[in-house]
Amino acid sequence: xxxxxxPVVAVMSMFVGGFLIAIFGAKRRKLSQGIALxxxxxxxxxxxxxxxxxxxxxxxxxxWMGGWKPVEGYAIGIGYEVxxxxxxxxxxxxxxxxxxxxxxxxxxxxxxxLDHYYTLNLMLGGALLGIVMTGDIFNMFIMIExxxxxxxxxxxxxxxxxxxxxxxxxxxxxxxxxxGFILSGVAVLYGVAxxxxxxxxxTVLSQNYNPSTIFAFALxxxxxxxxxxxxxxxxxxxxxxxxxPASIGMLHSGSLNKCGIYALIRLTYILFRVMGLPAVQxxxxxxxxxxxxxxxxxxxxxxxxxxxxxFHSISQMGYVVTAIGLxxxxxxxxxxxxxxxxxxxxxxxxxxxxAVYYAAGTTDLDRLGGLSRKxxxxxxCFIVGAFSISGIPPFNGFxxxxxxxxxxxxxxxxxxxxxxxxxxxxxxxxxxxTLASFIKVTQAVFFGQERPQLSAVREVPALMxxxxxxxxxxxxxxxxxxxxxxxxLLYPAVYATxxxxxxxxxxxxxxxxxxxxxxxxxxxxxxxxxxxxxxxxVLFVIVLLxxxxxxxxxxxxxxxxxxxxxxxxxxxxxxFFSGEKSLPSHVGGSDLFWGFKKDFKKYFKVxxxxxxxxxxxYVLYAVCxxxxxxxxMFVFVLGR
Amino acid sequence: xxxxxxxxxxxxxxxxxxxxITKKDLIKIVLGLGITDYGINLFIVSxxxxxxxxxxxxAMSEIMHGAxxxxxxxQALTLTSIVIGACVDAxxxxxxxxxxxxxxTTDSTKIRRLHG
Numbered sequence: 001x002x003x004x005x006x007p008v009v010a011v012m013s014m015f016v017g018g019f020l021i022a023i024f025g026a027k028r029r030k031l032s033q034g035i036a037l038x039x040x041x042x043x044x045x046x047x048x049x050x051x052x053x054x055x056x057x058x059x060x061x062x063x064w065m066g067g068w069k070p071v072e073g074y075a076i077g078i079g080y081e082v083x084x085x086x087x088x089x090x091x092x093x094x095x096x097x098x099x100x101x102x103x104x105x106x107x108x109x110x111x112x113x114l115d116h117y118y119t120l121n122l123m124l125g126g127a128l129l130g131i132v133m134t135g136d137i138f139n140m141f142i143m144i145e146x147x148x149x150x151x152x153x154x155x156x157x158x159x160x161x162x163x164x165x166x167x168x169x170x171x172x173x174x175x176x177x178x179x180g181f182i183l184s185g186v187a188v189l190y191g192v193a194x195x196x197x198x199x200x201x202x203t204v205l206s207q208n209y210n211p212s213t214i215f216a217f218a219l220x221x222x223x224x225x226x227x228x229x230x231x232x233x234x235x236x237x238x239x240x241x242x243x244x245p246a247s248i249g250m251l252h253s254g255s256l257n258k259c260g261i262y263a264l265i266r267l268t269y270i271l272f273r274v275m276g277l278p279a280v281q282x283x284x285x286x287x288x289x290x291x292x293x294x295x296x297x298x299x300x301x302x303x304x305x306x307x308x309x310x311f312h313s314i315s316q317m318g319y320v321v322t323a324i325g326l327x328x329x330x331x332x333x334x335x336x337x338x339x340x341x342x343x344x345x346x347x348x349x350x351x352x353x354x355a356v357y358y359a360a361g362t363t364d365l366d367r368l369g370g371l372s373r374k375x376x377x378x379x380x381c382f383i384v385g386a387f388s389i390s391g392i393p394p395f396n397g398f399x400x401x402x403x404x405x406x407x408x409x410x411x412x413x414x415x416x417x418x419x420x421x422x423x424x425x426x427x428x429x430x431x432x433x434t435l436a437s438f439i440k441v442t443q444a445v446f447f448g449q450e451r452p453q454l455s456a457v458r459e460v461p462a463l464m465x466x467x468x469x470x471x472x473x474x475x476x477x478x479x480x481x482x483x484x485x486x487x488x489l490l491y492p493a494v495y496a497t498x499x500x501x502x503x504x505x506x507x508x509x510x511x512x513x514x515x516x517x518x519x520x521x522x523x524x525x526x527x528x529x530x531x532x533x534x535x536x537x538v539l540f541v542i543v544l545l546x547x548x549x550x551x552x553x554x555x556x557x558x559x560x561x562x563x564x565x566x567x568x569x570x571x572x573x574x575x576f577f578s579g580e581k582s583l584p585s586h587v588g589g590s591d592l593f594w595g596f597k598k599d600f601k602k603y604f605k606v607x608x609x610x611x612x613x614x615x616x617x618y619v620l621y622a623v624c625x626x627x628x629x630x631x632x633m634f635v636f637v638l639g640r
Numbered sequence: 641x642x643x644x645x646x647x648x649x650x651x652x653x654x655x656x657x658x659x660x661i662t663k664k665d666l667i668k669i670v671l672g673l674g675i676t677d678y679g680i681n682l683f684i685v686s687x688x689x690x691x692x693x694x695x696x697x698x699a700m701s702e703i704m705h706g707a708x709x710x711x712x713x714x715q716a717l718t719l720t721s722i723v724i725g726a727c728v729d730a731x732x733x734x735x736x737x738x739x740x741x742x743x744x745t746t747d748s749t750k751i752r753r754l755h756g
Binding site: 142145148149152156159162163168169172173177180183184186187191194239242301307611613616619620623 | 653657660661662663664666669670673676677680683684687711713714717720721724727728731732735736738739742743748749751752753754755756
C-alpha cells in the first residue's frame with residue numbers, strides 16, 4: 001500500500017533536488033550533475049514502479065494532501081490522482097527527461113552556469129510530472145505556470161546569443177497569455193461548481209452545458225491549445241525550439257506539448273465530456289488539419305535544421321489532435337500512439353541536430369554537407385528518425401499514422417461526412433511532404449559533398465550517442481511490436497479515458513459517479529489491422545504514382561532554368577534530377593525543392609508573412625484563436 | 641456592488657490584452673500582461689465574496705451547519721496567482737533588460753531576428 005505515496009514523492013523529490021542544486025551547486029559542475037542524475041533516477045524508479053499496480057492490475061491511485069478527505073461528497077483538500085492515462089504520460093515524460101539529462105552531460109560541457117540549468121531542468125520535470133498526476137485543476141494551473149517560466153528560462157539558457165533571449169521573451173509572453181486564459185477558465189468553473197477537484201467537477205459538468213460552463217470550456221481549451229501549440233497559438237514554437245539548446249528543444253517537443261495534449265484530453269473527455277458532440281469533433285479536427293498542413297509547408301521553406309524540426313513538431317501535433325478530436329476509440333488510440341511515437345522520433349531528431357551543432361558549430365543547412373562519413377552513428381540515428389517521422393514501415397511513425405488514416409476514414413464512413421475523408425487525404429499528403437522535407441535535410445547535412453571548412457569534424461562522444469541509439473531502437477521496436485504497445489500502454493490509457501467511473505470513484509468514494517447520473521461507456525479494445533495487405537498495396541501504388549508524376553514534371557523542368565541565355569543546360573535546380581557537372585558543388589538544402597517553392601510562391605509569401613516575428617502579432621493571433629473557439633462553441637453547442 | 645467588481649475586472653483584462661497587442665514597447669507589453677493578471681485576480685477574489693458573511697476563521701468546535709462566511713478558497717487562489725504573476729513579470733523584465741543589451745532597443749518591431 002505504500003505505493004500510493006509514490007506520485008507525490010516523485011514530484012516533490014524533483015523540486016527538492018532542484019533547490020539542493022541551487023543551494024550547493026554554484027560553480028560545482030560535477031556536484032550539480034550528480035544531484036540532478038540521482039534525483040532523476042529516483043523519480044524514474046518511483047514512476048515506473050507504478051506500472052505494475054496501475055496498468056497491470058487496473059488500480060487508480062488517489063492521494064489527499066494532508067489527509068483532507070472529501071466531506072459529504074465535497075472535495076476539500078488538494079488531491080493527487082494517477083489513473084492509466086496519467087501514468088502513460090508520466091512514464092513518457094520520465095523517459096524523455098532522463099534521455100535529455102544523459103545527453104546534456106557532454107553536450108553542455110562548454111557552457112557555464114550549469115547549476116542554473118539543472119535547477120531549472122529539475123523544476124521543469126517536477127512541474128511536468130505534477131501536471132499529469134494531479135487531480136486538482138488549480139494545482140494543474142500552477143504546475144503549467146511553473147512549466148512555462150522554467151521552459152522560458154531554459155530557452156534563453158545561452159543568453160549570450162541574442163536570438164535565445166528573444167525566443168525566451170516571446171515564449172514567456174505567449175505562455176503567460178495562455179496561463180491567463182486557463183486561470184480565467186478555472187475561476188469561472190469555480191464560480192459554477194464550487195469545487196476544484198477534477199473528479200467532482202466531471203460529475204457536475206457532465207452534460208451540463210450553459211453559457212458559463214461553455215465559456216469556461218472555451219477559455220481553458222484555448223489555454224491548453226496554447227500549451228500544446230496548435231494552429232493559431234503555435235507562433236513562439238519555431239523560435240523557442242531553434243534557439244534553445246538541443247537537449248531543451250527535445251524536452252519542449254517531447255514532453256511539454258504532450259502535457260498540453262494530456263490537459264486537452266482531460267478537459268474534453270473527462271471534465272466536460274463534450275466529445276460526443278459533433279460540433280466539438282469538427283472543431284478539433286479542423287484545428288488539427290490546419291495545424292498539420294501549415295506546419296509542414298512552413299517546414300519546407302526553412303534553412304535552419306532545428307527550426308525545420310520545430311515546424312515538423314507543430315505539424316505532428318496536428319495529427320495527434322485530429323485523431324483525438326474524432327471522439328472514437330480507434331482515433332484516441334491512434335492519437336496516443338502518435339503522441340508517444342512523436343516524443344521518440346522528434347526527441348531523436350533534436351538530439352541529432354544537437355550532435356551536428358556540437359560537431360560542426362552550426363545548424364544552418366546552407367553551411368553543412370557531407371557529414372555522413374565523419375559522423376556515421378549520428379547519420380544512422382538521424383535516418384531512423386527521419387523514416388519514422390515520415391511514416392515509412394516498419395518504423396513506429398508508420399504504425400500510428402496508419403491508425404490515424406484508418407480512424408479518419410472510418411469516421412467518414414460512419415458519419416457519411418465527406419470532410420473526414422478529406423482529412424485523411426490531407427494527412428497522407430502531409431506525410432509525403434514530411435518525407436520530402438527530410439530528404440532535403442538528409443541531403444543537405446549528411447550526404448552530398450563535404451565542405452572544406454568541415455574537414456575537422458569528429459563523431460560526437462559516446463555519452464551523447466547512448467540516448468540517440470536507445471531512442472532509435474525504441475523507434476524500431478514500437479513499429480514492429482505494436483501489439484505489445486497496444487496491450488500494455490494504449491489500451492489501458494484509452495480505457496481510462498473513455499470510462500471515467502473508475503476515476504471519479506477512486507477519488508470521491510464508491511458509487512459516487514453512478515449516484516450523480518454519469519453515463520457508463522462500454523468500450524471494446526481496438527484491433528490493429530494496418531497490415532491488411534490489400535490496403536497497404538493500394539497505398540503503395542498511390543505513393544508510387546505520386547512519385548512518378550513528381551519525377552516526370554521534374555524532368556520536363558530539367559535544364560530549363562539556367563539555359564535561357566545561350567548557356568549550357570544546367571540541371572542544378574531541377575526537381576529530383578539536380579546536380580551539376582562541375583565537381584565541387586554541393587546540392588544544398590535550398591536547392592532541392594526550389595521548383596516546388598517557386599510554384600507556390602504566393603502561398604509561401606502569405607504564411608511566412610504571418611510568422612512576422614513581432615510579439616504583438618503573435619498575441620493578436622492567440623486572442624483571435626480564443627475568440628474563434630468561443631464563438632464556435634456558443635453558436636454550435638449552445639445554439640443547437 | 642459585485643457587478644462593479646466584475647465590470648472592472650473585465651475592463652482590466654481587456655485593457656491589458658489591448659496594451660499587449662497594440663503597444664510596441666517591450667516594457668509596456670510586460671505592463672499589459674501585469675494588468676491582465678490583476679483583472680483576473682480581481683475577478684477571482686470577487687467570486688468568493690458573500691454579502692454580509694463573516695471572515696472564514698473558525699475553531700474546530702465552532703463549525704456548524706448554516707454558518708455564513710466568505711468563501712476562503714478564492715482568496716487562497718488569488719494569493720497564489722499574485723505570487724506567480726510577480727515571478728512572471730520579474731522574469732519578463734529581466735528578459736527586456738537583456739534584449740536591450742543585445743539589440744539596443746526595446747521596440748518589438750525591431751526585435752524580430754527569428755521570423756518566417
